[in-house]
Amino acid sequence: MAKVHVIGAGPAGSIAAVSAIRSGFEVTVSEEHQGAGMPRNCSGLFSKDGLESLSKFLDYRKHVLNPIMGARISFDNELFSVKRKGPVAFVCDRSGIDRALARLAESEGAKMNFGERITSSFQSGNIIGADGPLSLTARHFGFPQIKKHAGTLQAQIPYVAEDPHMIEMHISNSRFPGFFAWVIPQNETCAEFGVGVELPHRPILAWNHLMKLKGIEKTQKPRGFVIPLSPRKCTAKRHGAKNVLLAGDAAGQVKSTTGGGVIFGGMCAAIAGRHAENPGRYEFEWRLRHGADLALHRMIHSFISSRSDAQLSAFCRRIKKLNLDSYLSHHGHMDRPTKMMGPHFVAHMLRNIWGVV
Numbered sequence: 472m473a474k475v476h477v478i479g480a481g482p483a484g485s486i487a488a489v490s491a492i493r494s495g496f497e498v499t500v501s502e503e504h505q506g507a508g509m510p511r512n513c514s515g516l517f518s519k520d521g522l523e524s525l526s527k528f529l530d531y532r533k534h535v536l537n538p539i540m541g542a543r544i545s546f547d548n549e550l551f552s553v554k555r556k557g558p559v560a561f562v563c564d565r566s567g568i569d570r571a572l573a574r575l576a577e578s579e580g581a582k583m584n585f586g587e588r589i590t591s592s593f594q595s596g597n598i599i600g601a602d603g604p605l606s607l608t609a610r611h612f613g614f615p616q617i618k619k620h621a622g623t624l625q626a627q628i629p630y631v632a633e634d635p636h637m638i639e640m641h642i643s644n645s646r647f648p649g650f651f652a653w654v655i656p657q658n659e660t661c662a663e664f665g666v667g668v669e670l671p672h673r674p675i676l677a678w679n680h681l682m683k684l685k686g687i688e689k690t691q692k693p694r695g696f697v698i699p700l701s702p703r704k705c706t707a708k709r710h711g712a713k714n715v716l717l718a719g720d721a722a723g724q725v726k727s728t729t730g731g732g733v734i735f736g737g738m739c740a741a742i743a744g745r746h747a748e749n750p751g752r753y754e755f756e757w758r759l760r761h762g763a764d765l766a767l768h769r770m771i772h773s774f775i776s777s778r779s780d781a782q783l784s785a786f787c788r789r790i791k792k793l794n795l796d797s798y799l800s801h802h803g804h805m806d807r808p809t810k811m812m813g814p815h816f817v818a819h820m821l822r823n824i825w826g827v828v
């Protein structure tokens with residue numbers, strides 16, 4: 472039986488491991504921490520559709536903390552709200568999800584080596600690097616670098632939200648340059664506060680802005696991390712006799728608009744597990760299935776991150792005039808912008824621009 476060595480037991484690593492086992496490989500997973508799900512660098516917000524797309528690996532209903540109906544997005548001073556009648560997303564226990572996925576990998580036959588940090592001792596001819604945004608696997612095998620990263624800070628803070636089923640996003644390139652700030656209610660009394668800025672801007676300045684904006688004086692020290700904002704130019708190759716594939720944050724399979732990487736990273740990792748012996752097939756298939764959506768997220772992100780605050784406010788006023796808040800409330804899709812661009816979108820724009828339809 473051909474062997475696969477997966478580096479990292481985050482969601483991408485465990486999903487790649489399960490997928491590889493189901494495709495007939497013998498799998499070993501190396502994880503530097505003593506268990507899965509630590510430390511927790513995530514707000515735990517996932518679209519309902521996205522979670523359902525991972526249903527072969529995860530029963531997400533066991534990990535739900537808070538259903539989310541929509542978002543209030545402020546573009547500098549202008550507010551834009553999108554709201555559904557039912558849940559469009561869920562805040563989940565992210566550590567619980569990581570542990571459940573690692574348990575599944577182990578129960579299906581993966582050898583899980585916790586407390587094992589891989590620097591160069593890769594253990595088989597087929598390697599899947601799912602070792603996060605600072606991937607050592609990518610560096611070791613000379614993959615092209617990820618060009619843009621967001622630096623983030625986040626902390627859980629006692630907070631009673633006006634509506635605990637709505638998230639808040641604050642977009643302002645003077646205060647949160649190149650990314651945004653967020654407040655994600657975890658329950659009725661507590662929320663995850665976070666900021667991201669495109670590096671090399673300083674996240675701590677953005678954090679101070681958010682605390683001031685929300686009138687919060689004392690908090691625990693926020694945790695810092697990084698989010699890749701674009702995929703690597705190449706995510707799989709033959710290196711001598713080895714097949715090396717990257718998946719998840721290691722590959723940069725992340726929505727640049729929000730930094731969400733669990734859903735796309737998980738879906739791509741499932742493809743990596745199937746094609747662990749065939750780097751070309753993996754590269755082709757994940758880009759074919761998910762490349763257009765990730766590219767649209769990048770386009771939206773570069774548009775927003777290159778506007779002044781005054782331009783962002785004007786943009787928000789324009790999209791409200793076009794009733795796009797109402798359109799997105801009905802047809803919005805958190806992960807797949809391509810799904811929002813169909814005939815409904817054309818009809819909506821025609822109706823609102825010219826009153827034609």
Ligand SMILES: Cc1cc2nc3c(=O)[nH]c(=O)nc-3n(C[C@H](O)[C@H](O)[C@H](O)COP(=O)(O)OP(=O)(O)OC[C@H]3O[C@@H](n4cnc5c(N)ncnc54)[C@H](O)[C@@H]3O)c2cc1C
Pocket residue numbers: 478479480481482483484501502503504508509512513514515516517587588589590601602603604606607608623624625665696697698718719720721725730731732733734736
């Ligand atoms: C502040 C913040 C908030 C976020 N919020 C969300 C959100 O709400 N929704 C969402 O979808 N995404 C969110 N993300 C992004 C999400 O956390 C990542 O996309 C996701 O964790 C990527 O999963 P992964 O398995 O690719 O990598 P990781 O989860 O980073 O897992 C990589 C694993 O590899 C291990 N590892 C690393 N190097 C080695 C090595 N050399 N040897 C052995 N093991 C190694 C690590 O210990 C880790 O367990 C957020 C990110 C941040 C920073």
